[in-house]
Structure formats: C-alpha cells, structure tokens
Amino acid sequence: MPATGARPIGTSDETDAARAVQQMFDSIAPKYDLLNHVLSANVDRLWWRRAAMRFREVLARPDAEILDICCGTGDLTMALLKLRPTGARPILAADFARAMLARGAQKFGREARQSPGSNSAAAPYALPIEADALHLPMRSASLDLIVTAFGFRNLANYEAGLAEFHRALKPGGQLGILEFGEPGGLLGKAYAVYFRRVLPAIGRLICGKDGPYNYLPTSVGAFPPPDEMLAMLRQAGYVNCAWQPYTFGIAGLYTATRPPLS
Numbered sequence: 001m002p003a004t005g006a007r008p009i010g011t012s013d014e015t016d017a018a019r020a021v022q023q024m025f026d027s028i029a030p031k032y033d034l035l036n037h038v039l040s041a042n043v044d045r046l047w048w049r050r051a052a053m054r055f056r057e058v059l060a061r062p063d064a065e066i067l068d069i070c071c072g073t074g075d076l077t078m079a080l081l082k083l084r085p086t087g088a089r090p091i092l093a094a095d096f097a098r099a100m101l102a103r104g105a106q107k108f109g110r111e112a113r114q115s116p117g118s119n120s121a122a123a124p125y126a127l128p129i130e131a132d133a134l135h136l137p138m139r140s141a142s143l144d145l146i147v148t149a150f151g152f153r154n155l156a157n158y159e160a161g162l163a164e165f166h167r168a169l170k171p172g173g174q175l176g177i178l179e180f181g182e183p184g185g186l187l188g189k190a191y192a193v194y195f196r197r198v199l200p201a202i203g204r205l206i207c208g209k210d211g212p213y214n215y216l217p218t219s220v221g222a223f224p225p226p227d228e229m230l231a232m233l234r235q236a237g238y239v240n241c242a243w244q245p246y247t248f249g250i251a252g253l254y255t256a257t258r259p260p261l262s
C-alpha cells in the first residue's frame with residue numbers, strides 16, 4: 001500500500017504539505033474557535049466530551065502520561081482536563097502551528113488554570129509543546145494515552161504518524177483518533193451539500209479567505225474510510241482496533257492499543 005497523507009492544493013511532497021498545513025492553521029488561528037462552533041452548531045463540543053469520556057479510566061489515574069497531539073486551540077485538551085483528578089500530572093498538549101498552540105495555552109496552561117494563592121493551585125493543567133506529530137519529542141514507550149481530534153487527517157504521512165504514536169506509547173497504551181467522516185444514505189447526500197458548498201462559503205465569509213474551508217471538505221473526501229483506517233492501524237501493529245461513529249458518522253472515534261507485553 002503506498003503511503004497516504006494530506007496534500008493541500010499546490011503541494012506535491014510531504015515537506016511542502018506539512019508546511020502548507022502549518023501556515024494555513026497559523027493564519028486562521030484568530031478565527032478558528034468561532035468558525036468551528038458556527039460551522040458545527042456546537043456539536044463539536046459533544047464530540048470532544050464523548051471522546052474524552054471514552055478514556056475516563058486512564059484520565060482518572062493521576063500519574064498517567066497523556067498526550068493530546070495536534071491540540072490546536074485546545075478544546076479537546078479542556079475536555080480531557082475535566083476528567084483529570086486534582087494534582088494530576090499535566091497533560092502534554094502539542095501542535096506545530098505556534099499561533100494555534102498559543103491560543104490553546106491561554107485556556108489550558110498552568111497560569112490559566114491555577115491562580116497563585118487560590119484553592120485552584122492543584123487544578124489539572126496542560127503543558128503546551130511546539131512539536132511535529134511525525135517527530136514527537138517524547139521517549140519511546142513513555143505514554144499511557146495519545147489522543148488527537150481533527151488533526152490526524154492533516155498529517156503528511158498517515159503510516160508514519162501511526163508508527164510514531166506506536167513508538168511513543170507504552171505497551172498496553174491507548175490511542176484515540178477523532179476524525180471527520182462521510183455519512184452514507186440520504187442524510188449523507190444532504191450533508192455533502194452543506195459540507196462541500198455551504199460550509200466553505202460561511203468559512204470564506206468569517207475568515208476572509210478561500211483556502212482553509214475548501215481544504216476541509218477536500219481533505220475529508222481524500223481521507224481513508226473506516227475500513228481502510230482500521231486496516232492501517234492493524235498494519236502499524238495495534239490491537240483492539242475499532243471505530244465508533246458519532247452523529248451518523250459525520251465524525252467518529254478510532255481506538256486502538258499498542259499490544260501489552262506478554
């Protein structure tokens with residue numbers, strides 16, 4: 001199977017694709033949260049919360065090492081933090097677009113979550129880390145959980161991403177990938193009109209430019225469907241691979257585990 005990955009228009013190799021994705025997110029960072037909530041009618045909040053709930057057991061362990069990769073402006077990170085106990089290890093929240101990460105840090109960073117002298121001093125928080133998902137600055141076999149929301153589809157090489165997550169997870173560590181999908185049937189047809197025509201037009205209006213919200217439906221259309229993603233996860237060495245559709249398959253959560261040592 002040839003390597004697959006995001007290829008924004010005008011890019012032909014992985015380096016170009018990654019640079020284009022990074023620049024695109026840096027450029028839309030100031031409007032990203034507003035656009036997200038408007039375009040999804042706030043359903044995105046339910047998806048982040050539901051994905052976080054799926055990992056509530058590991059999140060409840062104060063010493064668990066958790067990475068939210070492609071954290072962007074941090075809304076999944078915030079949903080994860082709600083399930084962390086007081087005094088827990090900080091969540092690692094990483095992204096390669098500095099402007100997105102800076103906005104996230106204003107929500108989930110230590111200073112935002114813990115005001116000195118108040119009884120919030122032990123409130124769980126996240127550490128912002130500027131990093132590329134394909135070259136994580138984490139030791140091998142060091143993480144209990146890696147999660148990512150709407151970021152994986154943007155990686156320039158999906159197999160390389162899955163291999164890098166596998167390297168960084170402990171044996172028995174869990175992976176969660178929340179991504180858009182394309183629902184089938186009549187609803188799918190109606191949704192396709194919204195997603196391919198209405199959404200880019202609203203995006204253009206709020207954002208003031210064309211590219212990013214044309215890229216969204218194009219990249220979702222080019223993303224491997226669930227059966228291919230599951231095959232890719234197994235091929236990368238994961239076990240217990242599953243896909244749970246959210247909201248008729250408009251989004252869905254892939255879950256997988258790095259095999260425990262036997």
Ligand SMILES: C[S@@+](CC[C@H](N)C(=O)[O-])C[C@H]1O[C@@H](n2cnc3c(N)ncnc32)[C@H](O)[C@@H]1O
Pocket residue numbers: 018021022025069070071072073074075076094095096097100131132133134148149150151152154155156
């Ligand atoms: C659609 S946003 C999602 C942000 C956030 N997780 C959310 O649910 O709103 C995708 C994010 O993935 C980041 N990203 C894409 N490719 C990346 C890579 N190779 N390494 C790190 N971050 C990446 C982008 O910078 C962007 O912030």
